Amino acid sequence: MGRQMTEMLKGTLEGIILAILALQPAYGYEITARLRDEGFAEIAEGTVYALLVRIEQRGLVDVERVPSEKGPPRKVYSLNAAGREQLDEFWRTWSFLAARITQLHDHIETRGERP
Amino acid sequence: MGRQMTEMLKGTLEGIILAILALQPAYGYEITARLRDEGFAEIAEGTVYALLVRIEQRGLVDVERVPSEKGPPRKVYSLNAAGREQLDEFWRTWSFLAARITQLHDHIETRGERP
DNA sequence: ACTACTACATAGTATCGCTGACTACCGCGA
DNA sequence: TCGCGGTAGTCAGCGATACTATGTAGTAGT
Numbered sequence: 001m002g003r004q005m006t007e008m009l010k011g012t013l014e015g016i017i018l019a020i021l022a023l024q025p026a027y028g029y030e031i032t033a034r035l036r037d038e039g040f041a042e043i044a045e046g047t048v049y050a051l052l053v054r055i056e057q058r059g060l061v062d063v064e065r066v067p068s069e070k071g072p073p074r075k076v077y078s079l080n081a082a083g084r085e086q087l088d089e090f091w092r093t094w095s096f097l098a099a100r101i102t103q104l105h106d107h108i109e110t111r112g113e114r115p
Numbered sequence: 116m117g118r119q120m121t122e123m124l125k126g127t128l129e130g131i132i133l134a135i136l137a138l139q140p141a142y143g144y145e146i147t148a149r150l151r152d153e154g155f156a157e158i159a160e161g162t163v164y165a166l167l168v169r170i171e172q173r174g175l176v177d178v179e180r181v182p183s184e185k186g187p188p189r190k191v192y193s194l195n196a197a198g199r200e201q202l203d204e205f206w207r208t209w210s211f212l213a214a215r216i217t218q219l220h221d222h223i224e225t226r227g228e229r230p
Numbered sequence: 231a232c233t234a235c236t237a238c239a240t241a242g243t244a245t246c247g248c249t250g251a252c253t254a255c256c257g258c259g260a
Numbered sequence: 261t262c263g264c265g266g267t268a269g270t271c272a273g274c275g276a277t278a279c280t281a282t283g284t285a286g287t288a289g290t
Contacts, residue, residue: 047279093120097120107138126246
């Protein structure tokens, strides 16, 4: 993936996954598929699993093992109260950042960088 | 600063500074002040200087030493062609990411996470 | 038996921003 | 005269993150 996107995902990818879990509980493999549907095509499986381990250890999700029809049992993650709180903070932080950056972008467009 | 914001700035702070330099050339100390004006109050000076070293090493800026009336000489950075190219890519990446995340946010709001 | 898909896990790497300290120059007021 | 505050830049060490690459297994279809 591009260096730019890789760095920009830091901090946001966690929020993105929390947001996906907020829509409905899901397991790792499913989340990677969901990410592809949402347009994040280039995010590797390993990345998602590592992140799920982290958010589980932080206690942001509840986990349930569910036998799968195909392959090994699934670890289904669902957002708990702490996770929803964290997601809220993610949106707050994101909104702040997005607002500032949009503002910067407008500054450049109006003041005209390249004539 | 908050962990969340710290992580989210990764990758974007560089773009933000390139954007500021696109408005007009500036030196380090001035940039930290500009950041404060733009709403990024909590960004440490050391962070800005370190970032400037990086973008200089990547050849995204031209540097000119200008004597200051107060204190040591200033290093005035101005965006060069490579820097503008990088800034363009920043905007592209940012737009992509912002669009996906906004879309995710809308999904949650319309489908209703909490009844 | 072989292949493909599903499903999860982990070790190692690179990058990034933060903290905290330090050097150095200037002008002003006590 | 001395110290203080503002200006200006530098650096080492740290923690967190996402990526790459690889490995482990179970099931289904041929």
